[in-house]
Amino acid sequence: MPSVCGVLTGYYLGQPLTEQNLVEYTAAIRRGAFEGAAGGTMIAVSTGWYLNRHWATYRKMPLSLKALGGVIIIAPLLAIQAERRGLQYDRSQWQGLTVDMLDGRQQRKEELWQELSAKDKIAHWAENHQYSLIFGGWASSLATAGGIIWRDKYMTPAQKIVQARMWAQGMTIGLLIVVGALTHSRKLAQADHAHPDHSWADVLEQHEKERLEAKQLAQAASDRQKVGRESFNVDVNH
Secondary structure (H helix, E strand, C coil): CHHHHHHHHCEECCEECCHHHHHHHHHHHHHHHHHHHHHHHHHHHHHHHHHHHHCHHHHHCCHHHHHHHHHHHHHHHHHHHHHHHHHHHHHHHCCCHHHHHHHHHHHHHHHHHHHCCHHHHHHHHHHHCHHHHHHHHHHHHHHHHHHHHCCCCCCCHHHHHHHHHHHHHHHHHHHHHHHHHHHHHHHHHHHHCCCCCCHHHHHHHHHHHHHHHHHHHHHHHHHHHHHHHHHHHHHHHC
């Protein structure tokens, strides 16, 4: 990111970092944060309004717990959209060799993805979305446990909140263990089939491709000039 790597190195995508890069990147981040916050607020408010009208248990919840539910919705959307806008700005700055090399690498990744089985695709997706799965599991377990425990007429609201939180924490620990086991097994499999980094070869290949294209263009231009001179000489002789 320009705000971190660029400041430390003074370069961004192979070019000297400018103040304009920082301003544009910061503006993209702020725009994404605003969009995420606005969207999350709309979802949280509409969800709270619906639950308040149709669910008596929700109406009995303390205001602090309702506010926590809104924060749980708004905060992730704010962070995710801000990051997306930052990545979009990064992508818009790619040019020349960087674009060609990354596009080729992305195409190879898509081809490998199509070759995976359904089981491998699920495992790969889960590995790349570990935090989303953990957070989603925690939120869903908290909501499920809260909905069940809140029906108990003998516990106070504070006791119900504590019980729901404990169930959610237990489910989250279970998810962490499962995700850790999957990650460990996948790393072992990758170690058995390790592939060296050939990104330098991609750069050389792209340079060679551009050199050949430039040579062909120069040869074509030279041929056209030669034909033009021959035609001119023929006209002069006649």
